[in-house]
Amino acid sequence: MKKFTVDRIEGDRAVLECEDGSFVNMELSALPKNLREGDIIHFDANSCYLSEEETARRSQKLKNQLEKLFTDQT
Secondary structure, three states: OEEEEEEEEEOOEEEEEEOOOOEEEEEHHHOOOOOOOOOEEEEEOOEEEEOHHHHHHHHHHHHHHHHHHHHHOO
């Protein structure tokens, strides 16, 4: 199973960041509906799905890091 992060959406395509840091472009029509930047997508043999739990965990981790960054500067 491969994991990708939605880096950005450009028109009818999504730019996905691979775990190794490389990028790939995919048609939005081939991806889960209601996709947003920052979402985590898993691909296996013949399907892909949005990992809402992992997306939420990643979002919370980034939020905590930003709060710590700004708190440490005061």
